[in-house]
Amino acid sequence: MDLSETLRISVRSLRSHRLRAALTVIGIVIGIAAVVTFATFGASLKADVVSEIEGSSANEVYLVATEADEGGFGGAGQPVFTEYDLSQLRDIAGVQRVVPRGIVPVSAVSHDNETIAQRQVTATNATAFDTATFESGRPFENGASEAVVNRPAAQLFPGNLSTGDTLSITRSSGDRVNVTVVGVVNGTGGQLPFSSFTEQPRVFVPADPFYQSVVESPNAVGNQRVYSQVTVVTDPADTTATQERVREYFASPRSDAAQLVPDGFEVSAQTNADLVDSIERIVTRLTRFVTGIAVIALIVGAVGIANIMLVSVTERTREIGIMKAVGARSRDVMELFLAEAVLLGALGAVIGVPLGIAGGWVATRYAEIPLELAPGWFAAAVAVGVLTGVVAGLYPAWRAARVDPIDALRYE
Amino acid sequence: MTDATDTATGTDPSGRAEPAAGDEPVVDLADVTKTYEGAVAVEALSTVSLSLAPGSYTAIMGPSGSGKSTLLNLVGGLDTPTEGVVRIDGQDIAALSDAERARARGRTVGFVFQTFNLMPRLTAVENVALPLVFQGVDRGERRERAADLLSRVGLGDRLDHRPSELSGGQRQRVAIARALAADPALLLADEPTGNVDTETGAQIMDLFAELHEAGNTILLVTHERRIAEHAERIVHFRDGVIEDVEAL
Numbered sequence: 001m002d003l004s005e006t007l008r009i010s011v012r013s014l015r016s017h018r019l020r021a022a023l024t025v026i027g028i029v030i031g032i033a034a035v036v037t038f039a040t041f042g043a044s045l046k047a048d049v050v051s052e053i054e055g056s057s058a059n060e061v062y063l064v065a066t067e068a069d070e071g072g073f074g075g076a077g078q079p080v081f082t083e084y085d086l087s088q089l090r091d092i093a094g095v096q097r098v099v100p101r102g103i104v105p106v107s108a109v110s111h112d113n114e115t116i117a118q119r120q121v122t123a124t125n126a127t128a129f130d131t132a133t134f135e136s137g138r139p140f141e142n143g144a145s146e147a148v149v150n151r152p153a154a155q156l157f158p159g160n161l162s163t164g165d166t167l168s169i170t171r172s173s174g175d176r177v178n179v180t181v182v183g184v185v186n187g188t189g190g191q192l193p194f195s196s197f198t199e200q201p202r203v204f205v206p207a208d209p210f211y212q213s214v215v216e217s218p219n220a221v222g223n224q225r226v227y228s229q230v231t232v233v234t235d236p237a238d239t240t241a242t243q244e245r246v247r248e249y250f251a252s253p254r255s256d257a258a259q260l261v262p263d264g265f266e267v268s269a270q271t272n273a274d275l276v277d278s279i280e281r282i283v284t285r286l287t288r289f290v291t292g293i294a295v296i297a298l299i300v301g302a303v304g305i306a307n308i309m310l311v312s313v314t315e316r317t318r319e320i321g322i323m324k325a326v327g328a329r330s331r332d333v334m335e336l337f338l339a340e341a342v343l344l345g346a347l348g349a350v351i352g353v354p355l356g357i358a359g360g361w362v363a364t365r366y367a368e369i370p371l372e373l374a375p376g377w378f379a380a381a382v383a384v385g386v387l388t389g390v391v392a393g394l395y396p397a398w399r400a401a402r403v404d405p406i407d408a409l410r411y412e
Numbered sequence: 413m414t415d416a417t418d419t420a421t422g423t424d425p426s427g428r429a430e431p432a433a434g435d436e437p438v439v440d441l442a443d444v445t446k447t448y449e450g451a452v453a454v455e456a457l458s459t460v461s462l463s464l465a466p467g468s469y470t471a472i473m474g475p476s477g478s479g480k481s482t483l484l485n486l487v488g489g490l491d492t493p494t495e496g497v498v499r500i501d502g503q504d505i506a507a508l509s510d511a512e513r514a515r516a517r518g519r520t521v522g523f524v525f526q527t528f529n530l531m532p533r534l535t536a537v538e539n540v541a542l543p544l545v546f547q548g549v550d551r552g553e554r555r556e557r558a559a560d561l562l563s564r565v566g567l568g569d570r571l572d573h574r575p576s577e578l579s580g581g582q583r584q585r586v587a588i589a590r591a592l593a594a595d596p597a598l599l600l601a602d603e604p605t606g607n608v609d610t611e612t613g614a615q616i617m618d619l620f621a622e623l624h625e626a627g628n629t630i631l632l633v634t635h636e637r638r639i640a641e642h643a644e645r646i647v648h649f650r651d652g653v654i655e656d657v658e659a660l
Binding site: 002004005012013016318319321322323324325326327328329331332405406 | 485488490491510511514515517518519523525529530531532533534542543545546547548551590593594
């Protein structure tokens with residue numbers, strides 16, 4: 001018998017039990033929608049994280065000393081990079097700029113009579129700034145009492161900070177210093193990737209003279225400033241090789257960091273691409289795990305189909321007998337019941353996918369990340385719905401096909 | 413004349429209504445024994461031989477347990493004999509696979525049941541067309557032929573009614589139209605008047621008489637002598653054997 005007739009008869013028998021069919025479909029809808037929701041949310045999360053990171057330059061290598069198993073972006077890191085290391089790095093082939101970052105703890109930052117609560121300012125050097133990011137002004141000069149603020153920081157003050165304004169910074173020790181704002185940036189080169197996640201207000205000051213964490217350099221003479229984060233800006237044409245040379249440097253005792261790093265910690269030198277890779281891996285694993293849980297809902301839905309189809313076979317024993325008496329082969333009967341199960345599964349998928357997308361949209365709105373659709377998953381979800389119907393319908397259909405017409409026709 | 417794998421012949425409306433010239437019986441049972449295995453083996457039919465000529469009208473009578481139902485299942489191609497040979501339209505049904513037997517059944521035998529056995533969710537015309545679905549006849553042709561047959565049984569104005577919207581007599585006429593749909597070699601009626609009132613029963617029997625006139629081969633199973641007397645001969649069954657063949 002032809003497919004269109006099979007479908008027509010199947011639709012007819014499903015429509016005769018609308019409520020039952022609807023309830024069965026709901027089981028599949030929930031399963032498929034859950035899978036699609038989590039898949040969509042996972043895809044959105046991944047896309048968001050990756051775009052955040054890829055927003056920064058691809059030619060930057062981030063140095064941080066973290067616990068060996070944290071993969072290089074676990075926390076603030078240990079202060080191990082000395083001025084000696086920085087100067088050695090500048091001599092490595094392919095290195096264009098070396099930007100250290102240190103944290104200066106402060107208790108207050110004020111301008112005129114306005115004080116903002118700021119726990120820290122960032123100490124770095126003049127090379128940290130990409131001139132293209134300046135909204136106004138210029139980088140500070142090393143050794144000068146100058147500061148650069150980013151736009152969110154400027155906006156904390158009434159009327160916004162502008163170049164020429166004086167900021168009064170109170171260190172956590174109680175000392176007070178005045179600096180002149182010389183530039184406003186809308187971003188900085190050489191930031192750690194995660195720092196751009198939320199555009200926090202930042203005040204940048206020259207490490208010289210404001211940064212006072214020092215350590216005795218193992219390779220040079222005397223105390224030196226020591227930083228926990230360093231960004232190496234490389235020649236874009238040579239990033240990979242340069243990254244390798246930087247790693248070699250930190251693997252050898254020629255570097256201060258190699259000697260200062262505590263047990264169980266290691267210096268990692270990673271590019272954006274490395275970070276993107278590992279974040280993608282983590283998000284993908286997480287998505288798969290959660291989606292796997294959603295698959296359980298789908299399995300429950302499949303059991304619902306199998307259950308209702310078995311009931312249907314029993315109820316329609318007589319009809320099966322009639323069909324066989326008028327010339328239906330076992331295969332025809334099997335096709336009919338299988339078609340019904342597949343219709344239920346497919347219907348569940350067709351309703352479940354848009355519902356899942358809607359669920360994903362809600363989840364992304366809640367998480368405040370842009371929606372990213374995963375069309376491959378949608379196709380897969382529909383296929384899974386159909387497949388669920390097939391798997392769930394197979395046994396009931398087989399039972400139907402085996403009905404003996406002689407018994408069935410006697411069945412009252 | 414029929415090759416079991418050839419689905420086309422059975423749907424040719426001009427082919428079989430005329431009794432084929434003088435020849436092979438439509439149904440031929442040769443020394444057929446049917447035993448049902450169980451805790452105790454039951455011999456439902458013992459060495460029965462029976463032949464239905466084309467265009468003949470035979471009634472089977474007998475008390476319950478006489479083997480009527482077993483005979484019906486064998487002649488209808490729903491079951492196979494334990495011993496002996498059952499030929500329907502020249503084809504040994506035991507030699508066919510289940511699927512082939514199903515197709516052959518749809519093509520060569522038209523069933524009319526006591527309880528009508530219509531598909532409850534299909535309309536009259538769809539019920540009549542159902543055998544043609546399994547013969548692979550296309551949709552337009554199916555509907556046309558089914559509508560034709562319903563007109564012939566006097567239900568031309570009830571094409572799109574469901575069985576639940578029809579009276580018992582009308583349902584049985586739909587069932588008869590369905591039995592004729594594939595233009596079968598044999599009409600097999602099992603107590604066709606058992607579920608309708610006397611008057612409607614008479615109309616049904618008139619319809620069978622007409623169909624016989626038109627050249628159809630009919631096998632009628634009943635326990636009512638009054639009904640059996642519509643046939644040309646009555647075959648009496650008792651305890652799995654033919655007790656008597658009575659010509660009318």
